Amino acid sequence: MRVLGVDPGLTRCGVGVVEGVAGRPLRMLGVGVIRTGADLAIGDRLVLIERGIEEWLDAHRPEFVAVERVFSQHNVRTVMGTAQASAVAMLCAARRGLPVALHTPSEVKAAVTGSGRADKAQVGSMVTRLLRLDAPPKPADAADALALAICHIWRAPATNRLQQAVAAHRTTNSARTASTAGPTSTAGPTSTARPTSTARTTKGRIS
Numbered sequence: 001m002r003v004l005g006v007d008p009g010l011t012r013c014g015v016g017v018v019e020g021v022a023g024r025p026l027r028m029l030g031v032g033v034i035r036t037g038a039d040l041a042i043g044d045r046l047v048l049i050e051r052g053i054e055e056w057l058d059a060h061r062p063e064f065v066a067v068e069r070v071f072s073q074h075n076v077r078t079v080m081g082t083a084q085a086s087a088v089a090m091l092c093a094a095r096r097g098l099p100v101a102l103h104t105p106s107e108v109k110a111a112v113t114g115s116g117r118a119d120k121a122q123v124g125s126m127v128t129r130l131l132r133l134d135a136p137p138k139p140a141d142a143a144d145a146l147a148l149a150i151c152h153i154w155r156a157p158a159t160n161r162l163q164q165a166v167a168a169h170r171t172t173n174s175a176r177t178a179s180t181a182g183p184t185s186t187a188g189p190t191s192t193a194r195p196t197s198t199a200r201t202t203k204g205r206i207s
Contacts, residue, residue: 001156002029004062005148006053007141008070008085010036013049014141017060018131018149026150028131029060031142042084049085053092065093066152068144069102101152108144111151123147 001021007014013034020026034052036045067090070083093100106116112126124136124143130150137143 001064001153002060002062003064003066003149003152004056004060005145005150005152006065006067006086006089007144007148008068008082008089009141010042010045010049010081010085011038012139012141013052013085013089014139014143014145015053015056016137016142016145016149017056017062018146018153020153022154022156026131026153028133028146030056031137031146032056033139033142046084046088049088050092053089057092057096057098062098064099064101064152064156065089066101066103066148068108068148069104071104101156103148103151103155107155108147108151111154112147120144 002017002019005014005016005018013036014032015034016031017029018026019029034049036048040048067086070079070086090100103111109118109123110116112118112130113122115122118126120140120143124140127133127143127146127150128136131146137146
């Protein structure tokens with residue numbers, strides 16, 4: 001399994017590609033950061049992020065794209081920029097028909113370090129160890145992107161089994177519903193006779 005991890009951001013968008021399967025040693029294929037200038041218009045910055053992600057998709061041909069799920073923060077401006085960069089990553093993946101998975105920061109930290117409250121230094125250290133790197137990737141956005149890819153590789157088997165179980169359950173319920181449903185009756189056309197009334201006038205006889 002080859003996964004492109006994307007740690008979205010307007011100024012720095014971390015990207016990292018990891019290959020492997022759960023339970024076996026993983027291999028890093030590439031890591032980096034897509035940067036945009038704060039002095040550029042928002043539209044131009046998003047175009048640069050799109051081009052950067054497209055280049056990574058062309059170069060590494062991942063099978064999946066894992067993106068950090070945006071969550072609410074006090075800084076609304078930061079959240080908006082992160083959400084916009086995240087949407088660009090998902091758009092690039094969807095355009096190519098690649099499955100996209102969203103993982104929360106806590107899920108990623110727990111998968112990589114064993115604690116959902118680990119700090120960036122701990123995440124970087126574990127990423128270095130798991131991928132057998134000489135030093136933690138810099139900046140932290142790059143390490144976070146690799147952590148996202150690792151998280152997806154490790155979580156994908158369990159997620160797939162859960163999805164298959166849910167799909168099988170729904171199929172079974174649908175079959176049971178169809179078999180227990182009684183035949184439907186269709187009422188034939190009915191004709192309504194139009195009543196007619198006959199008025200009789202009796203004239204009195206005057207003598």
